Amino acid sequence: MADALHFDLTLYPAPVLRRPALPVTAFDAELERIVAAMLERMVESRGVGLAAPQVGLKKRILVLNASGEKEDARVFVNPEVLERSGAPVLFEEGCLSFPGIFAEIERPEACRVRALDVRGQPFELALEGFESRILQHEHDHLEGVLLVDRMSAADKVRNKTALEELVRDYKRKQAAEAAAGR
Ligand code: CO
Secondary structure (H helix, E strand, O other), X not given: OOOOOOOOOOOOOOHHHHOOOEOOOOOOHHHHHHHHHHHXXXXXXXXXXXXXXXXXXXXXXXXXXXXXXXXXXXXXXXXXEEEEEEEEEEEEEOOOOOOOOOEEEEEEEEEEEEEEXXXXXXXXEEEEHHHHHHHHHHHHHHOOOOHHHHOOHHHHHHOHXXXXXXXXHHHHHHHHHHHOOO
């Protein structure tokens, strides 16, 4: 068996976070390794959700776990949001790609999603509350839409320094990698 994968988090403003992810077409052992490593990364990072672009992959995969209990982990491959419903709710969101940054984001209360499981079997789920919130946030990632795009002008101002620091850290890291000839 191939070695287990281990993913690092991709942080804003890495370009992969901005590119729409591509549908998964192969439901094989490699996909299982990717999903297992995404779940592991989410747990290690104490996140409630993670999308493949956040580990540098342009693939339409997302995982979530609203409670943190192992049995509540959910995996969605090629998810489609079929319907969003209910009143718009304001809720404070964070994002593993934006460490230390939080913003009140308005989203519909519930959603209905269709996706494939890791073996390619289709399923549909109606989500509400926190799970619906996480799903919608992670689905945004697959479209290249980020927390910073959805936050209010006031939250942008409040998070200005932290956002600028992320950009500075990213540029510094890029320069170091270029200098190392990578
Ligand atoms: Co996020």
